[in-house]
Amino acid sequence: MAEHPAYPVGLRLSGRRVVVLGGGQVAQRRLPALIAAGADIVLVSPEATPSVEAMADAGEITWRQRRYQDGDLADAWYALIATGDHEANTAASAEAERRRVWCVRADDADRATAWTPATGTSAGVTVAVLTTDARGRDPRHTAAIRDAVVEGLRDGTLVAPHHRTRTPGVALVGGGPGDPDLITVRGRRLLAEADVVIADRLGPRDLLAELPPHVEVIDAAKIPYGRYMAQEAINNALIEHAKQGKSVVRLKGGDPFVFGRGMEEVQALAEAGIPCTVVPGISSSISVPGAAGIPVTHRGVAHEFTVVSGHVAPDDERSLVDWPSLARLTGTLVVLMGVDKIGKIAETLIAHGRSPKTPVALVQEGTTAAQRRVDATLATVAETVRAEDVKPPAVVVIGEVVTVGPRPAP
Known part of the structure; x- marks a missing residue:
């Protein structure tokens, strides 16, 4: 098997039985993703880290506080073997083979029937990286590739065009105290996807220079007010651009709801029937x-x-x-x-x-x-x-x- 690359696939584990053997650091790292996938998780381990124990206390997993026994993998769809007992790991791996259960082994990847890729998520996309050469597996290398791709998606430096129609609306984004690195990951991604950005003077101005040329950037301080109060004019500008079918980001300094009049804008958008997403920011x-x-x-x-x-x-x-x-x-x-x-x-x-x-x-x-x-x-x-x-x-x-x-x- 070592001569052939692994076949990548996405498992849909919602409501399906997953067995995790061992309650240590490996389980602690892997369990959150399994919980998020909706799996019916059974943990078999005499001990667990405080974090894993908290997951059991919260009802997110079922904890059988004992060592592995033959038959624990019955009816399982997927198994993660991560105990410190090599003999138990080997026995469990053999049971998984007999029952045709895809099995990850933390102690011996070469004897596993499945590998856990280095994964990350951004904007509803999961990036999973596997080494194709089984004989030269390098987890640090795959993790570094994963990080580079996810970071590019998050900060907008790696942009893939959307081929489906985006829902127009407004994102009220807190830009943080000024340093462009202190905006949230979600806020930076929404900026990279925007058609129009209406920015405050105290927003992270350096981020505006990174926007693609087609993005219209509007200084909120320079919106013509006419017979309107300043805030009313900003509200109207948000509504007008959103009604044109554009994706609009309202970039504010700090957090939108800390002396930022963010709720006034949310209320105006709601009255106009415009969907609005609020992205909290780091308050100054x-x-x-x-x-x-x-x-x-x-x-x-x-x-x-x-x-x-x-x-x-x-x-x-x-x-x-x-x-x-x-x-x-x-x-x-x-x-x-x-x-x-x-x-x-x-x-x-x-x-x-x-x-x-x-x-x-x-x-x-x-x-x-x-x-x-x-x-x-x-x-x-x-x-x-x-x-x-x-x-x-x-x-x-x-x-x-x-x-x-x-x-x-x-």
Whole structure:
């Protein structure tokens, strides 16, 4: 058999019995895919890793807590043999041969009747890579090929045209804090498939340069507003392009639902009967402090963190923030869109009990090449912002966590 390559095939295991022998690391890696395939999984093993045990506790698999016995593979369609007992593996492999059950052996691939390919998924496509030469099997090589293909599909560098008509609609994509590598895999794939991209100023701009020439890129800040409010004009642009049968991506900075007016756009699209997919993004409220070496929580320092918008001052009648209550909290306070109001914010927090010595960090252009961090206290932050000429976009972190990590270089 070693002279012939393996025949690739996709097994449809939904509702069909699959037996896994051994509850160690191999089973832990293979079980999630079998569960996702809908298989009726029986695990036979006296012990299991905590993760495998959790799958049994959740009812995703049936665990027979004992060693392998002859007859365990009866009525099975597929078997994975991965125990540490070579004799048991050999006996189980022989039973699989007698019962004509396709069998994978983790300890001896040459004696198996099936091999597990290196697999990955992207956009509903499963990529499976097998070595054709049985005598020169190289799992690392096949895994590297798998990774290269899947990564290309995910980031759009490997684009295969769709021959079926795509359903027009809008994808509301959170682009993350600014670094183009921090957009989600799904968000990047949808960008690569888009006909139209309507982008915010704070979205990951570098990604726009990677789009194919036929993609229409629209700066949301430059949409003609006319008699409409800015958000209404953006909503109308999304609806108009989607109704033309185009695949539209609304690219926003951070996460669409964290001070991003994402739900307003979802509601407008729903009223117009336009399907909308929401792709969450990494919020700058957590990622930007992290990129600057600041944890928003830390054991023994902060057990909670609160994220607030600072786009209106505490004494503004439009403010919905309970600043006196925030001043009494002992955890971390993260302020977005608050650089130009930070003086008023600091005064209010101090007036309601927060110590003037509370550390403050301002992280400007977080996660980008232009990132910089400026430290102060509540008492000095207003003057520091003026003296250091801190400009938006910047995330303000208030609390003792600012001093936890290594001090920033001068």
